[in-house]
Amino acid sequence: MSERSESDRLQREGWLQRMLRRPEIGSFVVMIIIILALAFASNGKAFNALGLKNNIAIIAQLGIIAVGAALLMIAGEFDLSIGPMIAFAGMSIAIMMKWGLPFGLGEATPFLAFLITLCMTLAFGWLIGNIVVRSGLSSFIVTLAFWFFLRGLTEVCFRLINQNTNVSGLPDFKKESWFAEQMGGEVFGWFFDAWYWVGTQVSAGAEFTAEMTKSEKLDMINFLSFLNINRKMEQWVTGFDARLLWFIIIAGAAWYVLARTQLGSWIYATGDNKESARANGVPVNRVKIGLFMFSAFCATIFATCQVFDTNSSDAAKGMFKELEAIAIAVVGGILMTGGFGSIVGVIFGAVTFGLVANAVFFIPWIDGAWFRVFVGTVLLAAVFANERIRKRITGGI
Amino acid sequence: MSKQAYMRVENIVKKFGPFTALNGVDLEVHAGEVHALLGDNGAGKSTLIKILSGVHEPTGGTIYIEGKPTTFRNPRDASAAGIGTVYQDLAVNQLMSVTRNFFMGRELTTRFGALRMDEMNQIAHDEMLKIGINFSDPTQAVGTMSGGQRQTLAIARAIYFGAKVLILDEPTSALGQKQQMEVLKTIKRVRARGDIAIIFITHNEIHSRLIADRYTFLALGEVIGSGTKAELEGEDIRRLMAGGAEIKDLEQELAAI
Structure with a gap:
């Protein structure tokens, strides 16, 4: 009994509990x-x-x-x-x-x-x-x-x-x-440059053709936009706004x-x-x-x-x-x-x-x-x- | 006492505008002694300790540290002169960790202003262990500690930062019975070191009798009695505690109602 001190009443917490306590x-x-x-x-x-x-x-x-x-x-x-x-x-x-x-x-x-x-x-x-x-x-x-x-x-x-x-x-x-x-x-232009480079590898061979329907073209544009490529097959976005650096x-x-x-x-x-x-x-x-x-x-x-x-x-x-x-x-x-x-x-x-x-x-x-x-x-x-x-x-x- | 008092105050006067809070108070404290400062509410105890800890400047009178007259312009001056004050509210920040509280305002830093956190955690843990609390986790928030533990934290902090005079402002007042005893034990341990003078402010006559070596009684801004434990009889303490009124008179008054 006398061995117990006040601090023992505070439970030691596991990793998860500690995370849950974080602000x-x-x-x-x-x-x-x-x-x-x-x-x-x-x-x-x-x-x-x-x-x-x-x-x-x-x-x-x-x-x-x-x-x-x-x-x-x-x-x-x-x-x-x-x-x-x-x-x-x-x-x-x-x-x-x-x-x-x-x-x-x-x-x-x-x-x-x-x-x-x-x-x-x-x-x-x-x-x-x-x-x-x-x-x-x-x-x-x-x-x-x-x-x-x-x-x-x-x-x-x-x-x-x-x-x-x-x-x-x-x-x-x-x-x-x-x-x-x-x-x-x-x-951070390099970020989008790298993205574009990866995009060109992934989309190699993809191109717009005359026989595509309109919805197929839209799908294509949507697909390319995830690869940082615009509809002219060029790099689409070149960098983040500079305020990101300041942030x-x-x-x-x-x-x-x-x-x-x-x-x-x-x-x-x-x-x-x-x-x-x-x-x-x-x-x-x-x-x-x-x-x-x-x-x-x-x-x-x-x-x-x-x-x-x-x-x-x-x-x-x-x-x-x-x-x-x-x-x-x-x-x-x-x-x-x-x-x-x-x-x-x-x-x-x-x-x-x-x-x-x-x-x-x-x-x-x-x-x-x-x-x-x-x-x-x-x-x-x-x-x-x-x-x-x-x-x-x-x-x- | 043959040895010189570490701190002596003479004829301290403090006026707040027309109000005289202290009217010529004398006090002396010796290393290795507990000096109980007693008095009713409004007697001027708080004003006196605020002057001793550099929060207020006195209107008149002198503070001598090791015989030399000294003035405190702010709490830092007082703390540099070896006055460590543990306030009633303990001056702890509940949401901050034990370590951050321990080193508050006096953090250990590298040359670039970064905190030496591991070192600080270790010191906080060790210092608290020295005066009797084994604290497993110095990174926990002070809000999770009991009142007695917070008291210990504040005392350990004052001692670690070189307090030669430890002023304890009603350290037992807001605590439960068992925790009060813990704090009294802590005070005894500090006294046993022999190099620290303790000023123990209290309402509680019993607590003061348990640990005090010397007494000063304040009433309405003046000293109405002082002396060593041997010099004051038990009845005297009780009478002075009540601001000079006879406890028997009070008993009669109560009986008459």
């Missing part, structure tokens, strides 16, 4: 279900060469801001200003590219425009963070104020400088600027910081129990301010990719993106109350959201508005699931 498990299961359902409903088209590229593009786009939102939520704060920050950054870059640098400093290069914009958005992030930690107000209300402020400011700047709430028809900077190509161009860099860095570094421990501690973190010497305020700036950084990367991809920008960019980013973080297993969660879960969440947001293009008979119905349902389910996981981890005591 990512819920989002992983939902992701697998969505991948299978979409592959089935779109007749596989969602994952042919072009489908994959398009899906990855939106997954990466949402993922970039979701990572920023997730780190901030783990530290116990929200950022509702992500969407307007995207619009502001897009406006700032596009206007500099069209009208030159401020104060008549001459022509803007894509990199210079990005750098100046980043300084401004980081300054906004710093300001938001300082207001939140110094006033002790809820970040919800402070960033809501910045939601209005930045949306308004973006539109005003557009009208004052450009006499219009959008900039379109910019020249394609990707051709001359290495930086613009890295933001708005294509990456990988940002998510990879965030994962490493959170799981393996001192700063990661501080982020968790800040969101879990701020007072105890402070009592143990964690610079809670600096962590929070830094994460508000990181969130602004992610929004800026999002906007830069968008501007150099489409060579345009308008005041309505980034609409609802702050809510989507938060929703992805929650579906990815981040607790609303902070202190818990992982980047891997957020990646799963981004994949799920990206696929569903894009589903309308692959399943013609579906109404695009179902996306929001789905988001609402999954979000609610995720919150319940997260709460259960939290109780299980804290032993429910």
